[in-house]
Amino acid sequence: MMMQATLEKPALAERVAQFLYREAVLADEHRYNEWEALWAQDDVLYWVPMRPDADPTREVSYIYDNRARLASRIRQLNTGMRHAQAPQSGLRRIISNIEIEPGEGDEVVTRSNFILMESRRGVQFLWAGRTTHVLAPEGDSFRIRRKTINLVEANEPIGTLAFLI
Amino acid sequence: MATAATLPPAIDYRHLVQDGRLHGSLYTDPEIFAQEMEAIFHRGWSFVAHDSEVPNNGDFVVRKVGTQSLIVVRDSKGEIRIHYNRCSHRGAVLCQTSSGHRSRLTCPYHAWTFALDGRLIGVPDEEAYPAGFSKADAGLAPVARVDSYGGFIFVNLVPNGYSLRDHLGKATDLIDGLLGLSPVGRIQLNAGWMKHKMRSNWKMIVENQVDGYHAQMVHGSLLKANQTFATVRDRKPTSPTRVQDFGMGHTDIDHTSDYLKANDRLFRWTGGIDPARLPNYVKAMQDAYGEEDARRRLIGGPPHSMLFPNLSLAEMNIMVIEPVSPTASIQYTCPVFLEGADELNARTLRRCEGALGPAGFLIADDAEIGELTQMGVANLEPEWINLSRGMDTEEVLPNGVKRAGLMDETSQRGFWRHYREVMSASDHAMGRENG
Numbered sequence: 232m233m234m235q236a237t238l239e240k241p242a243l244a245e246r247v248a249q250f251l252y253r254e255a256v257l258a259d260e261h262r263y264n265e266w267e268a269l270w271a272q273d274d275v276l277y278w279v280p281m282r283p284d285a286d287p288t289r290e291v292s293y294i295y296d297n298r299a300r301l302a303s304r305i306r307q308l309n310t311g312m313r314h315a316q317a318p319q320s321g322l323r324r325i326i327s328n329i330e331i332e333p334g335e336g337d338e339v340v341t342r343s344n345f346i347l348m349e350s351r352r353g354v355q356f357l358w359a360g361r362t363t364h365v366l367a368p369e370g371d372s373f374r375i376r377r378k379t380i381n382l383v384e385a386n387e388p389i390g391t392l393a394f395l396i
Numbered sequence: 397m398a399t400a401a402t403l404p405p406a407i408d409y410r411h412l413v414q415d416g417r418l419h420g421s422l423y424t425d426p427e428i429f430a431q432e433m434e435a436i437f438h439r440g441w442s443f444v445a446h447d448s449e450v451p452n453n454g455d456f457v458v459r460k461v462g463t464q465s466l467i468v469v470r471d472s473k474g475e476i477r478i479h480y481n482r483c484s485h486r487g488a489v490l491c492q493t494s495s496g497h498r499s500r501l502t503c504p505y506h507a508w509t510f511a512l513d514g515r516l517i518g519v520p521d522e523e524a525y526p527a528g529f530s531k532a533d534a535g536l537a538p539v540a541r542v543d544s545y546g547g548f549i550f551v552n553l554v555p556n557g558y559s560l561r562d563h564l565g566k567a568t569d570l571i572d573g574l575l576g577l578s579p580v581g582r583i584q585l586n587a588g589w590m591k592h593k594m595r596s597n598w599k600m601i602v603e604n605q606v607d608g609y610h611a612q613m614v615h616g617s618l619l620k621a622n623q624t625f626a627t628v629r630d631r632k633p634t635s636p637t638r639v640q641d642f643g644m645g646h647t648d649i650d651h652t653s654d655y656l657k658a659n660d661r662l663f664r665w666t667g668g669i670d671p672a673r674l675p676n677y678v679k680a681m682q683d684a685y686g687e688e689d690a691r692r693r694l695i696g697g698p699p700h701s702m703l704f705p706n707l708s709l710a711e712m713n714i715m716v717i718e719p720v721s722p723t724a725s726i727q728y729t730c731p732v733f734l735e736g737a738d739e740l741n742a743r744t745l746r747r748c749e750g751a752l753g754p755a756g757f758l759i760a761d762d763a764e765i766g767e768l769t770q771m772g773v774a775n776l777e778p779e780w781i782n783l784s785r786g787m788d789t790e791e792v793l794p795n796g797v798k799r800a801g802l803m804d805e806t807s808q809r810g811f812w813r814h815y816r817e818v819m820s821a822s823d824h825a826m827g828r829e830n831g
Contacts, residue, residue, distance in 0.1 A: 279755065281588055291587040291731055291748060294755045303750075306621035307757055313617040315760035386494070388591035388726045391763050392755040 244331055247341050250366065250373050251326050255345075258395040259322040266395055267305045270298070271367055271374040277301050278379045279396060282386050293385075293392060308393075315393035321350035322394060324358075338376065339366045349394070356390055359383045407431065413816040415809070416784035420773040423597040429722040435819055436705050437462030438553040441563040443707035443716060444468055446585040447476060447547045449495070454512060457495045460718050461551055466539060467491050467501070468549065471512035476544075478551055479514050479536040490536075501536070510536050546571045547583065548707065563704075566797060567646035570699040574709050577698055578734040579680035585714055587745060590729040590753035596766030598706075598719035599811075601727060604762055605702040605710065606647045606807035608639050609785065614765050618757045624667050625757075630654050633803050641798040641810030645704030645818075648807065650799070651711075652696040665697025665711060666740065667747060677737040684736075698732070702807070704814055712744045713752055723770055727763075729753050783808050 241249070250269075257266040270277075279294040280287065287295055296304060307313050324347035334340040340363065347358040360382040366373035380396050382389065407428060412419040422428060436442075444459050445468040456469035458481060465481040467490065481489045483503040490501045490510070500517065501510040509518030514536035519525070541552040543560035545568060550560050561568075575581045594601060604610070611631055612619065619626045629651060630636065636657040640648040655664050662678070663669045671678055671694075681690040701709040708715040716728040731748035733741040751758045773781070786804025793799065800806040 281590070285588075288742065289587060289745075291590055291729075291745060291753075293590060293749070293753055295746065295749050300750060303622050303757070307617045310617040310620050312620070313761065314614065314764040386591075388593045389754050390593045391760045393760040393764075 243339070244329070246371060247331055247339060247366070247373070248326075248329055251329065251341065251343055251364070254375070255324050255326050259324060261308070261316070261319045261322075261394070263305045263308050263395070267301065269373075269375050270301065271376050273298050275301065275375065276377045276379075278377070279382065279392070280379070280385065283381050293382075293389070294380075294396075313393060315391050320394050321348075323348055328361075334365055337368050339368065339373065340364070341366065347396070349390075358396065360385075360396075407819075409816050409820040413812050413819075415813075416782070416787050418781045418783060418812060420776075420779055420781055423600065423770065423773045424722050426722055429597075429719070431819065433462040433719065435821070436815075437719070438464070439557065440705065440818060441543075441550045441552045441560050442705055443548055443703070444478065444551045445549050446583075446714070447544065447549060448582075448584040448586055450476065451586070452497070454497045454499055455495075456491060456498060456512075458491045458493070461553070462719075464553065465489065466551065467536075469498075469501075469512050472499075473513070475513070476542065476549060477513055478539045478542050478549075480539070482537065483508055484510075484516065484534045484536060485519075514538055546575050563644060565644045565646065566642045566795060567644065567701070567703050570642070570646070570648060570701040570703070570709055573652075573696075573699045574732065576685075576693055577681075577737075579677075579684035579736040582735040584733040584735060585730045587731050587733065587748075589716075592727045592729070592754045592759065592763065594725045594727050594763050594766055595723060596725060596763075596770040597722055598717050598725040599815075600766050600769055601717045601725055602702055602705070602811055603808045604766065605708045605715065606639065606649050606700070606811075607805075608637065608649050608802040608807075609805070610765070614761050615758055617761070622757070628664050628668050630658075631802075633801065635802045637802040638799040639802060639804055639807040641806050641813075642701075643796055643810070643814075645811050645814030646701065647810045648699055648701040649802070651700055655695050655697055656692070659695060662691065662694040663697075664695070666743060669740075669743060674737075674739045677734075677739050680736045702811070704811065710752070713748050715752070727759070729759070783812070 254269055275298050277294060277296040278292060280292045308316055311317055324345050326343050326345050328344040330342045332340050342361060342363050344361050345359065349356040349358060360380050363379040364375060365377035367376050412422055442461055444461055444466060445457050449457050450468060450470040453470050453472050453474055456467055459466050459468055467479045467481050469477050471477050481491055483490055485503060485508045486505055488503055488505045490503055500512065507520050508516060511517050516531040516534045519531060539551045539553055540555040543550055545560065545564060575583060635654055637654040638650045640650050642648060662671045681694060685693065698711045699709045700711050706717045712732045714730050714732060718726040720726060729752045731744045753759055783805045786800040786806055790798050790800045790806055798806055
């Protein structure tokens, strides 16, 4: 009985993991519009700070996109003329070490590690970090309200980051 | 001892750098790179830090100049000191982090301890040293020369040669133009530096900072995706914008000409923000400079300049180029906060992130093109790079500044002319005369 109920409606942890894996596939495969559609309609933040606990009102970030800027980023990639992603990098990332906690209201906060291999013109680049998602439930899935990527190398020189991290 | 016969032939920079063309090996030859570090970065003036980065006594940053790691620290009396990042005992680096705050500098190896001004003040078991040992002779090594202009601190690692003011020459006008957008004439570089690994020679980045020819092509994706970027300035070949050669290798793209010619609205240079959103800043500028001059400044905007060899006044951003090897560099980017313009600074921060750095809508693509160029020049033919665009139509102003059209290569030629002078100067024959 128990088992059957679980299969019919997966536990929160499983639904969150499936969502994060889905997002990773869309980013890895440069499916820009599908990736953008995972985001909430307004009031979002896509943030790559230069250190944990940075104050983004005073400190520069690698990426600090609100909804309008995120849309610009996607539009630029969609032109096919964004040289830094034309040709596109080969990408695959592993998402792991997922932790989940309640957020504000019905939001879910997840923290997860990633290791990402980027291949570009025969050279391999390794990216890694810990990502915090603030997810708003929608039906059996979620929308992204906020995504913060703390790169392991955030305070070191980093390579070009024109793909979706 | 090596004889002249066994030495490789000296590199002839007057042959490699000609008017209107360059030899491709300038971007690839490790020997040329080594000589550049010595002749340009160690024996010339280069930017190292801004005084607002170390506002309090004990604040420090660590910077690379040529091949050398330097500690820039504000000592307990408030003076800027620049030491080589090397303990005077057995040579370990004293500061591993890129910035921080210390009351003294202690070596991690044997705990020799130095005051911020470089004096050696603590040696464990000092009595074991011989009688002739004196702490007074064993302080940190200061760099030979430090000087500053408008808060920009420059170093020169040799004691003799021309002064910073001689090096900057007419380019002080460019720094003044930036500072003059603050009602109190001061800027702050305290938002941190984006650090971008570029897989290209440092000189390609220098050339691209003041290249007016590439925008339509390299940044076509942004022109298509972002209306503000597409319309805020005239990018056509007939644009009133000029490229300029200030002499001493300092160059500029003078967007101010374009904005002033339109003479229609303030703040095109911010992406066209409505002045009504910056009332306190506008008023402070009017109070400081008078209504008419304030209007001229707020229409004209900041410089878009490349100061030889490593400092770019990139409108409302400072960008610094650090050579790593013939084929690799790091580009540092920090937004410029104007003292007395808090309303604008928040916007400047967001614009800096949007356009620049590793994920920026502009610079990510510049980095890519730089990498393609670096890959290309590794191929040996044709040997020469063409830099002759607009050579016959340059205008020379009474003060000696050369100007040409937005898409002309006057700025690159200005850099290379000075490069050739520095690299072929006789006092830098690498000891060949004495060999």
